[in-house]
Amino acid sequence: MKTTLKQIGIILLFSGVISFLANSVHPRKIPWVQDWSNQVEAKAKAQKINVISLAVALDKFQAADTVFIDARPEAEYAKGHIPGALSIPIQSLEEQFPVIGSLIDSGRDLVIYCRNRDCDDSLLLATELQTMGASTLVLYIDGFDLWKKYGGATSSSPADSEDTVPPAQGIDP
């Protein structure tokens, strides 16, 4: 038993040394201490907004009662977005009040997204919607960039940005 404890100590110590050395020379090395509170995800958690990953967003995309909301500027939305997503850039929030009102009243699940994990427009929009009474919203944190990279469906059709709540997706009559 004493020998095993000694060997455990050696493995623990060696792992510490090798992790230090490996991280020093690693091409993708990370800082030993990082302030995670600056991350959009951490801010969302602090505001009690649920955050979802790409896998869950892809599942929700198939659900009939989910509306995706694109918080990026109009120009980025026009280049490509998640099919059926509404464009509500945070800069033009006031113009979209009628749409937002009908969205909240519809009681459908709202999935708000932005460009990537560092883009906080979606968080700002989620906060506004939460203040306005939306209780079924989640923040898709990985954003449109990863959605596209991992083969999620995309669209550049401007028809999606009509001033109405989009119809349910993924259901064939």
Place this chain on the structure above:
Amino acid sequence: MTRDQKTYRLAYWIASFIIAVTLLSGYHKILYPADFALSVYRFHLLPDMLVNSSALYFLWLEVVCGLCLLFFPRFRVAALWIALVLLVIFTGAIGINLIRGTAFSCGCFSNSPAARPMDWLSVARNGALMALVGLALCGFKHSR
């Protein structure tokens, strides 16, 4: 073949399986440490200042245990004990997050954002691995 030899052989094969699992689980974490740190952060169990250092330490501890099982027979029992403790810690962390209702992958075998979120199957898988580690430990102990 004596009973002790049979027990040792069984423990050896189980240990080989555990080597494969630890190395398979460790290599993508070594290649992309930032992604693994994000997975550790998403468990929300450690203070921010300990997230990166714990991620870096645990990923190498896992790989070093796998290498000890593979190349250093004298260290096998010690490596298995560490693997068992790591599995208990990871399984506990997954269980806590499932109760909290997380929507993220555990980062156990993949860094991909498209990886399935953790579920009770992850707990069952870890439970099975713990049982195997326990069996290997018993096997090596009896064959000494």
